[in-house]
Amino acid sequence: MHTLELAGVSSGYKRKPVLHDISFEAQESTIYVVLGPNGAGKTTLFRTIAGILEPYSGEVRFDGEDLARSKEARKRINYLSHYNALPEEMTVRGALDFYAKIEGGDEDKVLSLLSLEALKDKKVSDLSQGQKKRVSIAKVFLRERDLYLLDEPTSNLDPEVSKEVRDILLRLSKDRIIFYSSHNLYEARDVGTNLILVRDGAIGYFGKIAEIKSKEYRVGIRTTTDISRMIDAKLGDSGYYVLTVNTPEEAGLALRRLVENGVLVTEMRQLDNPLQDLFDENHNQSLARREQGGEKQD
Amino acid sequence: MSLSKTFLIVGIFLAILSVLISNLPGLIGQIPTTGIPANATVKGGLDLSKALPFTSVALQAFAAIIFATPVLLLYVYDKNNGVLEYFLSLGMSQGDIYRQYLKAALILSSGVVGLEIAINVVAGLAEGTNGLFLLELSGLVVVLAIPVVSLGTLTMMSFSSLQKQRVGANQPLGMALGIFMVMPAYIFPLVFPSLAIAIDLALAVVIGTLSLLMYLSSSRLISREKLLP
Numbered sequence: 001m002h003t004l005e006l007a008g009v010s011s012g013y014k015r016k017p018v019l020h021d022i023s024f025e026a027q028e029s030t031i032y033v034v035l036g037p038n039g040a041g042k043t044t045l046f047r048t049i050a051g052i053l054e055p056y057s058g059e060v061r062f063d064g065e066d067l068a069r070s071k072e073a074r075k076r077i078n079y080l081s082h083y084n085a086l087p088e089e090m091t092v093r094g095a096l097d098f099y100a101k102i103e104g105g106d107e108d109k110v111l112s113l114l115s116l117e118a119l120k121d122k123k124v125s126d127l128s129q130g131q132k133k134r135v136s137i138a139k140v141f142l143r144e145r146d147l148y149l150l151d152e153p154t155s156n157l158d159p160e161v162s163k164e165v166r167d168i169l170l171r172l173s174k175d176r177i178i179f180y181s182s183h184n185l186y187e188a189r190d191v192g193t194n195l196i197l198v199r200d201g202a203i204g205y206f207g208k209i210a211e212i213k214s215k216e217y218r219v220g221i222r223t224t225t226d227i228s229r230m231i232d233a234k235l236g237d238s239g240y241y242v243l244t245v246n247t248p249e250e251a252g253l254a255l256r257r258l259v260e261n262g263v264l265v266t267e268m269r270q271l272d273n274p275l276q277d278l279f280d281e282n283h284n285q286s287l288a289r290r291e292q293g294g295e296k297q298d
Numbered sequence: 299m300s301l302s303k304t305f306l307i308v309g310i311f312l313a314i315l316s317v318l319i320s321n322l323p324g325l326i327g328q329i330p331t332t333g334i335p336a337n338a339t340v341k342g343g344l345d346l347s348k349a350l351p352f353t354s355v356a357l358q359a360f361a362a363i364i365f366a367t368p369v370l371l372l373y374v375y376d377k378n379n380g381v382l383e384y385f386l387s388l389g390m391s392q393g394d395i396y397r398q399y400l401k402a403a404l405i406l407s408s409g410v411v412g413l414e415i416a417i418n419v420v421a422g423l424a425e426g427t428n429g430l431f432l433l434e435l436s437g438l439v440v441v442l443a444i445p446v447v448s449l450g451t452l453t454m455m456s457f458s459s460l461q462k463q464r465v466g467a468n469q470p471l472g473m474a475l476g477i478f479m480v481m482p483a484y485i486f487p488l489v490f491p492s493l494a495i496a497i498d499l500a501l502a503v504v505i506g507t508l509s510l511l512m513y514l515s516s517s518r519l520i521s522r523e524k525l526l527p
Contacts, residue, residue: 013523050387052522071389079387083380083527103388139384 002063002146002177003027004049009058011048012201017056018044020201026194031173033192033209034181041201042181043082046149049179050079062147075103078145080153084136088125092116092135095124096142105142113168114138115161129156137165148178154187166191219243219251222267223258230261242271302368309365313414316361320354320435321421351431352487352494355438356480358414362443363450363475365410366403370454373399377458382525392517392525396455400513403451404444411443438498442483445506450475452512456520479505 004026012018018041026032036042047053049060051067051074059066065073086095096107111117114134124132133156140148150169154162169178169191179196182188188195189209197205220240227233231254233241245251251268258265376382385395415436422432453475483501487494512519 047383047526051389052383052386052526054522071391074387074389077387079384081380081383081387083383085380085384087376087381088379102385 001027001029001175003061004147004177005059005061006049007059007061009048009055009060011044011053011055013044013053015056018201019048019055021058022201022203023058024196024203024206026177026179028194029173029175029177030194031169031178031180031192032194032196033188034179034196034198035183035188036181036198037183040198042198043151044201045198046079046081046151046179046181049147050074050077050149052079076145077147077149078140078143079149079151080137080140081151082155084124084132085139086124086132086135089123091121091123092127093120095135096139099139100142103143107142110138110141113141114164130158130161133157134161141168144172144176146176148172148176150178150180152181152183154182217245217248217251218271219245219254220267220269220271221255221258221265224264224266227258227263230263231257240267240269240271302371305364305367305371309361309367309410310413312357312361312364313410314417316354316357317414317417317421319357320351320418321425351435352438352491352498353484355435355442355487355498356483358411358439359443359446359480359483360477361414362407362411363447366407366447366451369399369403369406370451370458372402373455374458377525378527380527383527386522386525392520392522393513395525396452396513396516399455400448400451403447407443407447411439415439434495438495441502442480442498442505445502445509446479449479449505449509449512452509452516456512456516 006025007023009022010017010020022045034042034045044053048055049067051060054068060068062073062076067073067077087098090098093107093111096110099105100107111120114137116134116138119127119131119135124135127135137153140150148169153169154165157165169180172178180191182191192209195205195207195209196203220236220238220242221227221233222240226235227241228235231241231243233243233254236242243251243254245254255265255268373382382395418439419432419436422435423429480501483498486497490497
């Protein structure tokens with residue numbers, strides 16, 4: 001079992017902190033989903049843990065070793081950033097071979113794992129964004145590590161490949177710690193068991209995803225016929241029938257009922273963002289605690 | 299990549315020019331602009347047949363740094379692409395990363411230095427130049443080119459954060475550095491040709507020491523965030 005511990009960590013760029021006094025301990029081998037809006041500090045958090053950025057204060061320890069000071073400890077971590085980090089003039093196989101020479105590992109194994117055999121002789125610069133992302137993920141899996149930091153690993157990927165990547169991660173997470181950042185609460189529920197909420201450089205929540213109660217979802221449906229008798233939806237001022245459900249799956253079931261009844265649905269959209277609600281609620285709670293005076297930001 | 303080819307071509311051009319200058323006294327026999335025989339000793343001790351080859355040593359060292367510029371282009375490209383960030387995440391330090399690109403620059407520039415020496419030696423022997431003199435010149439080119447390429451490469455990598463665009467590698471900075479570093483080696487052989495070897499060696503030691511200090515202190519001088527896209 002591994003342990004990742006952050007104690008009073010502040011970190012940022014050009015001496016301006018982006019992360020403020022962050023402390024938590026991750027001891028469970030599982031996927032921790034790191035959620036937060038743009039600019040919250042997710043990438044800075046990952047870079048600080050990976051040892052790319054040295055913290056201005058505090059310590060980051062993995063299995064007791066200080067990651068900022070220990071090269072050997074950093075070699076037990078793998079980090080996938082927003083950027084593909086691929087030598088563009090090399091072929092796919094050449095790029096993976098390049099990294100395999102640096103960190104070890106078998107490029108044939110990852111070519112097969114991420115279904116890249118058909119692309120192996122293509123230049124990286126000739127690939128689509130999604131294909132580059134797959135190659136970028138492949139380099140992360142060249143050698144198995146004890147801690148994975150994956151910054152939006154499924155962005156630009158089609159649903160089938162996203163699922164394959166998530167399945168690989170679920171398998172790895174049985175005896176490893178995996179940090180997986182996302183904007184998407186729905187994806188978070190599919191992938192992870194634990195949630196770390198980051199907002200304004202602080203940890204807003206650290207715990208089990210199952211314990212989070214998000215509000216009801218409001219879904220707007222535009223149709224050519226009156227559907228108020230088929231499902232429990234009322235016509236709103238905006239021209240949408242407003243359906244209130246507890247989970248996205250219920251919205252899907254409602255849609256299926258409409259289609260089975262021959263209703264032409266011209267548009268269906270989410271009217272509220274439960275993730276934003278979660279942040280707003282959490283942010284308000286944090287403000288209230290600060291006003292009461294002095295609870296630690298954990 | 300077309301920019302890389304440009305620098306390679308410029309480097310080869312400078313190398314050929316420097317070899318021509320080195321062999322000018324033997325090629326033409328007399329310097330036309332002055333009417334002085336190329337092997338003449340002017341009042342005050344200026345021997346053009348000795349001075350010009352030493353001047354060409356400086357130009358050959360400058361050609362080496364120009365020829366190594368594609369490595370700097372690659373460095374900037376890799377930085378903007380997240381490759382350097384990934385290297386840091388693998389446990390490499392700033393010094394480790396610098397060392398790899400420096401190695402590449404030295405390997406690339408050794409190609410043009412080898413070419414320069416080979417042509418110089420062949421041309422010199424064909425003209426009947428003393429073999430020991432040719433050996434001295436060849437040794438000076440190597441001894442001066444290595445620290446010039448090292449310091450130039452390290453400095454340009456350190457200042458690459460000043461480069462706003464994805465392409466390019468502070469080339470005006472690189473050219474200015476190269477010219478500035480080897481300037482004494484251009485001038486002094488003309489004024490003190492008998493001290494030319496000593497001057498070139500001293501210059502190589504100074505530049506080499508500076509590049510070593512810069513490399514050793516790279517982790518302190520350059521923060522990791524400078525290597526991020």
